Amino acid sequence: MRIGVLTHNYPRFPGDFVGGFIEAFCRELARQGHHVTAIAPYDALFNRAFRESVSGGRVDLRLYRYVWPTRLHRVGYGRSMRSDLALRLDGYVLSPALIASGIITTLAWARRTAPDVLHAHWVLPNGFIGAVVSALTGIPLVVSVPGSDAQVARSNALFAAMARTAFRRASLITANSADLRDAVVSVGADPAKFDMIVYGTDPDRLRPDQAGVAQLRRSLGVTPDQLVVLAVGRMVPKKGFDVLLQAMTNPALRSRPVVAVLVGEGDEWAAWKALGASLGLADRVRWVGSVPSDRIGVYYNAADVLAMPAVTQPADGLNVCVLDAMSCAKPVVGSNVAGNPLAIVDGLTGTIVPERSPAALANALATLADDSELRQRMGAAGRRRIDEELGWPAITRRYIAHFEALARSG
Numbered sequence: 001m002r003i004g005v006l007t008h009n010y011p012r013f014p015g016d017f018v019g020g021f022i023e024a025f026c027r028e029l030a031r032q033g034h035h036v037t038a039i040a041p042y043d044a045l046f047n048r049a050f051r052e053s054v055s056g057g058r059v060d061l062r063l064y065r066y067v068w069p070t071r072l073h074r075v076g077y078g079r080s081m082r083s084d085l086a087l088r089l090d091g092y093v094l095s096p097a098l099i100a101s102g103i104i105t106t107l108a109w110a111r112r113t114a115p116d117v118l119h120a121h122w123v124l125p126n127g128f129i130g131a132v133v134s135a136l137t138g139i140p141l142v143v144s145v146p147g148s149d150a151q152v153a154r155s156n157a158l159f160a161a162m163a164r165t166a167f168r169r170a171s172l173i174t175a176n177s178a179d180l181r182d183a184v185v186s187v188g189a190d191p192a193k194f195d196m197i198v199y200g201t202d203p204d205r206l207r208p209d210q211a212g213v214a215q216l217r218r219s220l221g222v223t224p225d226q227l228v229v230l231a232v233g234r235m236v237p238k239k240g241f242d243v244l245l246q247a248m249t250n251p252a253l254r255s256r257p258v259v260a261v262l263v264g265e266g267d268e269w270a271a272w273k274a275l276g277a278s279l280g281l282a283d284r285v286r287w288v289g290s291v292p293s294d295r296i297g298v299y300y301n302a303a304d305v306l307a308m309p310a311v312t313q314p315a316d317g318l319n320v321c322v323l324d325a326m327s328c329a330k331p332v333v334g335s336n337v338a339g340n341p342l343a344i345v346d347g348l349t350g351t352i353v354p355e356r357s358p359a360a361l362a363n364a365l366a367t368l369a370d371d372s373e374l375r376q377r378m379g380a381a382g383r384r385r386i387d388e389e390l391g392w393p394a395i396t397r398r399y400i401a402h403f404e405a406l407a408r409s410g
Contacts, residue, residue, distance in 0.1 A: 001403055002115040003029055004139075005038045006106065006126035008076030008098075010061065012045040015292030018077045021199045021320050022121055023059075025399075028202075028392040030057030032400060037062055037113070039106050041098055042073050062109060066101035067094055078234070095125060102129040110137050116407040117142060119399075120166070122149040123184065124159060127166030134169050140406035142399075143170040146199065147238075150183040151314040164188040171406050176317035177339030183315040195402070198342055200395035201323035203386050205297070208329045208379075212298045220286050220302075226257045227369045230303035230330075232296070232321035235266030239319070240309035240335060242268075243358050245276050247309070248284055250362035256369045260307075261286045263299055300328040304375060305368050310338035311355045318342055323390050326382030331375050333364045343390060349382035 005026055009019030019040075026036045033056045042063045050061045067073060074090045075098050102125060110118070110133055119142045120130035127143040134141040143166055153163035167173060167189040175181040176198040185191050222228055233239045241262060247253060248260055262272075262285065269287075276285045291299060300306070306325035310316055318339025322332050326343065332350035334340035335357075346352040351367075353360040368375050388394065 001034045001117070001400070001407065002113060003034055003036050003403065004106065004110065004115045004118045005036060006102070006118060006120040006130050007038060007040050008122065008126060009078065010038055010040045011048065011293070012043055012077065013047040015294050016045075017290065017293050017296075020293050024202055024392055025199070025396065026059045027052070027054050028200075028396040029400070030054035030059045032393075032396055033057050034400070036060070037109065037115070039064070039102070039109065041066060041076050041102065042070075043077050044070055044073060045077075062105070064101045064105035066097040099125045099129060102126070103132050106130070106133045107136060110139055115139060117403045119144065119403075122146060123163045123166050124149050124152050127170070128162045131166040131169035140403075140409075141166075141170045142172045142174070142402065142406070143167065144197075145173065145175045145180050145184055145317070147180065147317045148314075150180050150187075153184060153187050160187050167193070171409075172402050177315070177337070177342065179312060179315035179337055179339070180317050195398075196342065197395060197398055198318045198323070198339060198390065199320055200390055200392040201320060201327045201386060203327050203383075203391040203393070206300065206324050206327040208383070209297065209301050213302045216298050216302045220259075220261060220288075222259050222261075222286075222302075223257075226259050227305070228303045229258055229260045229305055229307050229365055230263070230299060230325070231260065231307050231309075232263045232299070232324070233308075233319055234264050235268040235272060237268060237313040238311060238316045238338070239264075240311040240313075240355065242272055242275055243309040243311065243335075243356060243361060244307050245272065245279060245281060245285065246358035247307075247362040247365065248281055249279050250359055252359075252362040252366040253369075256366060258365065258369055259284055259286065261288060261299070261303065263288045263291050263296070265290050296324070297328065300325050300330060303330055305350075305365065306330050306332045307361065307365065308332060308334040308338075308340060309353075309355070309361055310335050310340065312337050323386060326379075327386045327391070329376075329379035329383040331368055331378035331382065333361060333368070335361075343385070345381070345385070349378050349385060
């Protein structure tokens with residue numbers, strides 16, 4: 001099949017974290033024998049090959065410019081939202097030009113190559129771009145809702161109307177959490193069009209591996225007897241890392257040799273670091289910042305458990321770090337929102353706790369801190385889920401089955 005993937009996030013250089021899950025999906029589509037073209041807005045940081053041969057297929061990357069001079073390309077690539085709660089001013093000003101250019105570029109490509117399906121990630125702007133092109137060409141459209149786009153779609157009447165246009169045109173809508181599905185259903189998405197499909201992880205790239213683990217733990221100042229609780233993600237309110245900081249002050253964790261390692265950057269970095277200091281956690285939290293994607297596996301393997309204490313601020317989808325940790329055979333303690341229940345089997349691969357409950361989070365982490373056999377058992381069960389259901393090979397097969405059905409019906 002020939003598949004067009006519409007996105008505004010895609011890795012711009014080796015090790016870039018932004019849009020890594022989109023690139024991984026495209027590569028897996030190619031591995032399974034399909035020709036993929038990813039269409040994305042230009043960014044000045046792009047420094048990579050624009051054609052990649054993968055065993056079985058090929059991935060092409062096509063960029064479009066939407067503003068002059070070049071330095072004004074500021075939409076997408078993790079910069080458009082303020083704390084994932086509201087669109088930045090740049091986004092409001094530049095989005096009309098981005099959408100217009102995206103439609104022109106995608107339409108020209110679609111008429112020239114006649115793809116079997118268009119797959120838009122994020123309903124805005126890409127779902128709307130895809131809807132216009134689909135309406136003009138008859139190419140089936142699939143829209144996936146990863147997270148912040150649900151908040152954007154509900155932010156004003158114009159964006160809601162654009163989202164409804166995309167949802168009406170789409171033959172299939174996917175979401176990686178019930179929270180996101182419900183959020184966009186409130187905007188006008190048809191519940192009957194949904195399939196709950198998470199973004200996966202690469203089980204070959206991320207796997208149990210002790211290479212570099214001892215060195216990393218030493219560089220972080222972690223002693224052999226200390227338990228490492230890892231948290232990975234952008235520093236924005238919906239990730240709930242402030243809940244983890246509060247949990248670290250709970251007696252259940254205060255009395256145990258537990259160190260939290262936080263990987264990521266974002267708008268809440270300074271505020272959360274100040275919170276950690278005010279809670280007296282300076283010696284029990286490591287603020288790592290951004291880590292290149294080709295180095296993140298060492299952090300997962302150096303950890304004993306992953307914490308994903310997401311909160312509904314706003315609704316979010318399953319964070320890929322949950323699957324990445326499971327792929328490295330680590331147990332996960334996650335809140336009961338943001339798609340965590342789609343991946344974490346409570347009591348088998350980890351523990352589900354109520355959102356915004358530092359005490360519940362602390363108690364769950366303390367239980368794992370005290371039981372290395374339980375950690376190993378849950379980690380092994382998590383890895384099996386990746387191999388059987390939640391790795392990119394299995395996830396991509398689900399998408400291909402949908403794509404083939406749409407192509408036949410079209």
